[in-house]
Amino acid sequence: MTNALRLAIDIGGTFTDTVLVEGDETILASTKTLTTHQNPADGAMEGARRVMAASRRSLPQVTGFIHGTTLATNALIERRGAVVATICTEGFRDILDIGYERRYSQYDINLEKPDLLVPRERSFVIRERMSAEGKVLIPLDEARLDNLLAELDTCGAEVVAICLMHAYSNPAHEQRLRDALAERRPDLTVSISSDVSPEAREFDRLCTTVANAYIQPLMQSYLAGFAKKFAAEGVTCPILMMTAGGGMCTVETAARFPIRLVESGPAGGAILAARIAAQAGLDQVLSFDMGGTTAKLCLINDARPQTSRSFEIARAARFIKGSGMPVRIPVIEMIEIGAGGGSIAGVDRLGRLTVGPQSAGSEPGPVAFMRGGTEPTVTDSDITLGYIVPDTFAEGHIQLDAISAKAALARTIGERLDLDAFGAADGISRIVDESMASAGRMHAVESGKDLGPRTMIAFGGNGPLHASRVARSAGVSRIVIPPNPGVGSAVGFLFAPVSFEIVRSHYSLLNSMDLDGVNALFDAMISEAEEVVAKGAGDAQTQTRRTAFMRYHGQGHEIEIPLPDRAGTLEDIAPLTTAFEEEYRKQFSRPVPGMQIEILNWAVRVATLDNTVAPVLDAPERNVFTATETRPITCDVDGTAKNAVFIARADLKPGDHVPGPALIHEPQTTTLVSADFSAHMDAIGNLVLIQHQKGGA
Known part of the structure; x- marks a missing residue:
């Protein structure tokens, strides 16, 4: 075991969690500070100073630094990004308006369409065309550039998202257009789809590129300021950023692809839960992470969190797929709802008690925090019910006013529903706990799984406090609370690998695959991913995982199938048919005989080696x-x-x-x-x- 010092900081909507670890997993100190929304780095620095003082260490001694933040997520949800314009292939101006060509709620006459950030007046086109095989059908019309620049200037665009037809197959036109814009308008930030999301399906690819461009100036400024602030305090090691896929990347990579930072904090929690599952020998787990603003639930099988290639941001209807902005990035799949300690309770016009999704956050915070909050929250109800004891809350750094919390419950809820403060608090508690349990059941059903036999692993500032109540409603009878659960996501950061994943579209039929072409594609992807990982991991040993996204000919969605290291002959890929049919059988009961199998996307993930965890199954005497x-x-x-x-x-x-x-x-x-x-x-x-x-x- 080394004596290296590693620091992890997770900035959430309400609290910023900080953990200092020595060696592999000896936690020297941890703390929670209120998130400073005006400048999140201030709260992070306060936490860092606290753990350093508590452990009698100093920041210049830190040799590893991992950071995760909700800033990217919140900027997209709260619409605090840059003014973004799009450039698409001529004839495809209305990709965002057309979307999937369906309503996410067929019979809702008051349906609210997702806000996709770019109105039609900021959607521009240029004449060019690539084929699906990457051949130039129409050259890029560079004579149109002057008019295009004038249109961008007129609309006030600060960033541009470029998404040209079939650019995933040949990015030459996108790259030329990006370079021309950079030369003529150096202050304009440009994202191109062939860098951000080089996959087929134009709508998803464009949405992902738009989201990346929208938050890029904000995240570039934040990351530069964060690194500068800690460098001024003596930190010399690289700062690695947690990604939504459960890996880490450098600050420079994060600044190029800030969309990959969405949901980075919850990903750390899922990694912690997977590690605890491996240590405890648990093969079916429900991860439950409840913080001050949201609750996150994730299914974990065989110590591996469930993953996905797609994610929706800011759904107009909370639990309805298709009502948000789709992005295609590697993510740990989880369901997140607006249920946390800061979730605000009230009574609607029909006289019903409601809780969330609005949150008091850290500013002004729950009433009991004495920071200006006037509306009762879940934390106020927990204090009134006696579950939170003011004397031991947040290590004494935050003073609680239990009397004001009780008065707010009686005034806002009790008077309207003829309840005392305890009855109001009990009602709030039952509603928020049932909301989280319902979300867990829904997530399990959508994944074809059952919660009953699972063990819940609960963490987060409020997870252990609500775990038994949520488990009872969800039908789960066994709960595990790991050490240091209040800062669980930050602890999880410390066990994440440095990794980078690339997915590219390249259509092929399985039985007539161009093996040389596929191997060349993989070689290029691996080289690119290794270059990114090396910036954060140096000479550390890495492992490479190859996968193919396969489907029957004519189907609309793919199944992820692991691939061997390198295919030399058709005989090498023959077992893939069996592997695909077995996975298809698991998901859809039976394969379809006689159907051709096709591959749309290919993926590579390069990561530093995982630290294997041996199960500890000893049962101490009770x-x-x-x-x-x-x-x-x-x-x-x-x-x-x-x-x-x-x-x-x-x-x-x-x-x-x-x-x-x-x-x-x-x-x-x-x-x-x-x-x-x-x-x-x-x-x-x-x-x-x-x-x-x-x-x-």
Whole structure:
């Protein structure tokens, strides 16, 4: 084990989490600070200084630095990006308006179309055309450039997204147009689809390029300022950025492709959950990450998070596919809803209690934070119910006003629904917990999976506090709370590989594949990916994974199939037919005999080697922990007043058993063991909660 110091900082919507690790996984210090939205780097620096002071280290000693942020996501959701224009092939000006040529909700007469950032008056075209094979059919009309520049100047465009037909097959026209714009308008930021998302399907490719261009100036400025701020404090090591796909890249790569930073924080949480699953020998897991602004749920099988090639941003209808802006990037697939500690509660005009998705965030924050918030939140209800004890909250860095929280609940909710503050708080708690459980069930059904046999791994500032309540509603009977759960996503950053994934479209039939052409394509992709990874990993050993996206001829969607390292003859690829049919059978019950198999996309992922984790299956001898303190709570099972034992997690050792109700507190969060659960500490320091009625061990 080395003595290297590694720092991880995760900037969320409400809190910024900071973790300092020595060696492979010895956590020296961790902390939560309120996110400073005007300049997120300020809150990050405060957290860094705290952990350095607590561990008696200094920033110049840091040898590894990993950062994840919600800034890219929030900029897209809140529409805080640059003024963007598009340039497409002549005849394809209306790609964004046409979309998928369908309504996401067929019978909704008040349907709200997704905001795709570029109105028609900022959509421009140029005469050119490539074939799907990459042959030039119509040369690029460079004589049109003067008029095009005049149109861009008139519309006030700050950034340009270029997406020409079949540029994934031959990017020459896009590259020439980008270079010409850079020469004539050097202050104009340009994104081209053949760099950002070189795949077939023009609508998705254009949307991804638009989103990348939209946030690029903001993220370039932020990343440069962040790096400069820490360099001024003595940090000399490279800062690596967490990506949505669960890997890391350099700040320079992130500045070119900021769209890959969307959902980077939650990806760290999924990596942590996968690692915990491997250590505990769990093959079916539901990852539950609840922070101050959102809750994220992810399915993990065999210690690998479920992944996807597509993602929707800012859905107009929260749970309806097609109502948001589609982007095609490698992502860890999860469902995210506006349910966090800062989610605001209210009563609608029909007299119904509502919770979220609006959040008080860190500014002004929940009423109890005494920072100007006036509307009651989930955190205010947790304080009123007794689940959050002010004396131990956030290591004492944030003072809580429980009386004001209770008064806000009574005033805003209680008076309208004829409830006291406790009844209002209980209603808020039940609604938000059922919302998260419903999201988990929906995500599982969409993936063809069942939550019942899964173990929930809960973390985040509010995850352990709500885990037993959400698990009960979701039908999950076993919960694992890892060490340092309050900063779980930041801890997950430290176990992520430095990686880069490239996907390119190149149509081929499986039984008549041009092996030389495919191998040449892979060689080029691997070389490009290795160059990116080397900037962040140096000479570290890497591994390469090749995949093909295959389908039956004429189908509209593909299945991802792993490929061998290199195919030399047709005999080498014969097993791919069997592999495809087996995967097709898993998803659709049976293969289709006699159908030709085609490949649309090819992918390469180059990553530093994963640290293998051996399962620790030892079961320490159980003994009942004798608690000396209690705190009054409102029981989440029957709504009555009960005394819950109050225990510091640091006082528990492997084998200690705690029956519910109980509050197990630690520096950044508290675990609520509901009355129908019991908890024990396993051999590796996880808290394991078991629901009584359903048994288990």
